[in-house]
Amino acid sequence: MIDKKKIEEHVRGIIEALGEDPKREGLIDTPKRVANMYEEVFEGIQYSNDDIAEMYGKTFEEDFTYTENDNDMVFMKDIEIFSYCEHHLALMYNMKVNVAYIPKKKIIGLSKIARVADMVGRRMQLQERIGQDIAYIVSKITDSEDVAVIIEGEHGCMTTRGIKKTGTKTVTTTLKGTFKEDEKAFSRLMSLYK
Ligand SMILES: Nc1nc2c(ncn2[C@@H]2O[C@H](COP(=O)(O)OP(=O)(O)OP(=O)(O)O)[C@@H](O)[C@H]2O)c(=O)[nH]1
Numbered sequence: 436m437i438d439k440k441k442i443e444e445h446v447r448g449i450i451e452a453l454g455e456d457p458k459r460e461g462l463i464d465t466p467k468r469v470a471n472m473y474e475e476v477f478e479g480i481q482y483s484n485d486d487i488a489e490m491y492g493k494t495f496e497e498d499f500t501y502t503e504n505d506n507d508m509v510f511m512k513d514i515e516i517f518s519y520c521e522h523h524l525a526l527m528y529n530m531k532v533n534v535a536y537i538p539k540k541k542i543i544g545l546s547k548i549a550r551v552a553d554m555v556g557r558r559m560q561l562q563e564r565i566g567q568d569i570a571y572i573v574s575k576i577t578d579s580e581d582v583a584v585i586i587e588g589e590h591g592c593m594t595t596r597g598i599k600k601t602g603t604k605t606v607t608t609t610l611k612g613t614f615k616e617d618e619k620a621f622s623r624l625m626s627l628y629k
Pocket residue numbers: 520521522560561562563590592593597598
């Protein structure tokens with residue numbers, strides 16, 4: 436469980452350490468607001484990947500194995516999420532998550548893929564790990580090892596501070612099963628991604 440009182444105390448400390456007055460009108464409720472915000476944006480920390488697979492694990496049985504050789508896939512594009520980088524706690528934004536899987540016998544409800552992506556983003560993250568987490572969870576829910584996750588995003592820690600390269604986008608891929616092994620499946624994925 437998130438300790439909101441503790442977050443409030445520490446945020447008040449940060450405000451003081453920065454030389455601001457935590458008692459002035461505009462800041463008096465800020466520690467509480469930040470604690471509420473953290474409770475929301477870091478909700479996913481309290482759940483393991485297996486917990487998330489269970490939470491959103493409702494599937495529909497359908498025999499799709501006959502299409503296996505054709506690599507027929509479900510590809511969900513442009514799921515918008517936010518996250519926070521674990522190095523600076525800076526916002527990762529304009530993030531678009533693309534998830535593909537080749538159904539075997541279990542079909543996942545489409546909204547659940549978006550819910551998985553959303554919850555995994557609500558942690559202190561690396562873009563690469565967001566891809567790994569989503570791939571693991573979707574694979575577990577669907578019993579299909581053929582899963583691919585492509586993410587593009589901008590990192591506040593690179594655009595608003597430090598090197599300050601605005602507009603720089605990072606694209607990461609997580610390829611499992613046939614998407615990794617089979618050139619044909621990979622190029623079909625890429626042509627849908629474009
Ligand atoms: N691989 C990866 N790196 C990330 C991600 N988010 C932030 N980073 C990088 O994490 C690194 C942290 O580097 P450090 O050298 O410890 O921190 P720093 O001194 O503040 O680095 P600068 O950003 O170069 O000023 C930086 O290069 C960030 O750009 C991510 O999702 N994946």
